[in-house]
Amino acid sequence: MASHFTPTEERKEHTTPPDAFALQIGSDRFAQSRFQEAPSDPGLYGYDPEEAQKEEESKYNPQTEEVIKLVNVHKTYLLGLEGVPALRGVNLSIKAGEFITILGTSGGGKTTMLNIIGTIDKPSKGDVYICGLRIKYSTKDQLLASIRLNKLGFVFQTFNLIGSLTALENVELPMQLRGKLSRDQVRKRAVALLEEVGLGSRLDHFPNQLSGGEQQRVTIARAISNNPSILLLDEPTGDLDTRSTDIVMKILVDLCQQKKITMIMVTHDVSLKSFANRVVRMADGKIAKIEEIDPSIRDDMIKHLSDRVDLIHKGEVKDTLAIREGISGQDDVKQTIGGHGKVTIPVNFTDLQGIETSKTSVRKPSDYPVLRERFVSPSRRY
Numbered sequence: 001m002a003s004h005f006t007p008t009e010e011r012k013e014h015t016t017p018p019d020a021f022a023l024q025i026g027s028d029r030f031a032q033s034r035f036q037e038a039p040s041d042p043g044l045y046g047y048d049p050e051e052a053q054k055e056e057e058s059k060y061n062p063q064t065e066e067v068i069k070l071v072n073v074h075k076t077y078l079l080g081l082e083g084v085p086a087l088r089g090v091n092l093s094i095k096a097g098e099f100i101t102i103l104g105t106s107g108g109g110k111t112t113m114l115n116i117i118g119t120i121d122k123p124s125k126g127d128v129y130i131c132g133l134r135i136k137y138s139t140k141d142q143l144l145a146s147i148r149l150n151k152l153g154f155v156f157q158t159f160n161l162i163g164s165l166t167a168l169e170n171v172e173l174p175m176q177l178r179g180k181l182s183r184d185q186v187r188k189r190a191v192a193l194l195e196e197v198g199l200g201s202r203l204d205h206f207p208n209q210l211s212g213g214e215q216q217r218v219t220i221a222r223a224i225s226n227n228p229s230i231l232l233l234d235e236p237t238g239d240l241d242t243r244s245t246d247i248v249m250k251i252l253v254d255l256c257q258q259k260k261i262t263m264i265m266v267t268h269d270v271s272l273k274s275f276a277n278r279v280v281r282m283a284d285g286k287i288a289k290i291e292e293i294d295p296s297i298r299d300d301m302i303k304h305l306s307d308r309v310d311l312i313h314k315g316e317v318k319d320t321l322a323i324r325e326g327i328s329g330q331d332d333v334k335q336t337i338g339g340h341g342k343v344t345i346p347v348n349f350t351d352l353q354g355i356e357t358s359k360t361s362v363r364k365p366s367d368y369p370v371l372r373e374r375f376v377s378p379s380r381r382y
């Protein structure tokens with residue numbers, strides 16, 4: 001990889017200060033992409049501190065302005081001598097308090113878009129506005145680090161907790177790095193956040209003493225510790241079983257509805273899409289489609305989710321064999337369940353025979369998140 005560096009890029013990377021938010025990232029791609037960016041306008045390397053300051057002080061009004069705005073955003077990575085276009089002219093506006101899911105084909109640009117919104121990557125071309133602040137290729141790393149610490153929270157599929165710290169200490173860390181609260185205030189807030197995600201009895205557990213679902217709940221508590229306006233979620237339930245998925249989704253939906261945190265969630269699990277206000281489908285580096293979820297359908301989904309989570313907490317949910325909508329690159333391709341050998345189903349699902357769905361698989365809930373029977377009923381809405 002060293003052969004791809006230009007002296008300028010190398011120097012720039014070495015002078016970058018330690019970033020508080022790095023603890024929330026587990027992605028090697030972060031490091032790679034910062035070396036491999038191919039700016040469309042090399043002149044943008046110049047940095048104007050006055051302009052940045054002006055932008056930082058701009059009066060953002062969440063009532064009237066979008067919390068995130070992407071205008072004609074392009075991102076091209078350099079792979080050897082070739083440019084790999086990851087985003088090709090993306091326009092998207094997101095209002096404060098919205099819940100957005102991003103679905104799409106593999107390599108379609110979902111993670112790249114999330115990384116650009118999260119200021120982990122900079123666009124090669126185009127403008128990105130986060131809470132009224134304009135981010136472009138020349139934006140200084142210090143300003144980006146400050147935006148991440150103050151405005152954004154991150155939750156990834158791999159939980160990225162620090163193994164040598166307890167749950168409580170993991171949640172305290174971003175608040176300590178921000179330095180706005182006293183030691184006592186930090187501790188009290190960390191305890192309250194862990195109680196809020198149902199882990200009041202796990203404060204002193206280390207990550208390896210917690211289940212996957214519990215670790216992800218610690219990650220969420222950590223991600224919201226500095227009161228972010230926006231939570232960026234990259235496959236947050238990808239490694240979780242059904243029950244943990246339900247618990248985590250309920251926490252996320254509550255945070256969105258009660259604390260008005262804007263949620264942007266990349267997922268391959270189409271059964272989660274209707275928890276959002278809007279679904280953005282990406283393909284080939286572009287937004288292929290934006291779908292509004294009918295509010296009554298969303299309310300219904302959330303009500304069922306709450307009911308399920310209540311049952312989970314009462315210990316009334318049993319493991320059963322269940323049917324799950326499979327994940328394929330083509331979410332929209334429908335197949336017939338039980339029809340002429342297309343999708344095989346066990347006898348206890350014969351009532352689903354003939355229903356059109358995306359590629360479907362049957363697994364034990366303990367193996368993988370499952371789609372409950374209800375979600376593949378003929379009246380299913382996705």
Ligand SMILES: Nc1ncnc2c1ncn2[C@@H]1O[C@H](COP(=O)(O)OP(=O)(O)OP(=O)(O)O)[C@@H](O)[C@H]1O
Nearest residue numbers: 032033077079084086105106107108109110111112
């Ligand atoms: N650091 C990088 N260097 C080179 N190419 C990259 C880099 N990161 C992403 N790409 C390429 O950019 C394109 C978009 O990738 P991205 O990861 O954003 O897609 P995705 O929709 O998140 O895919 P998936 O669903 O498989 O995670 C792909 O062609 C990918 O190979």
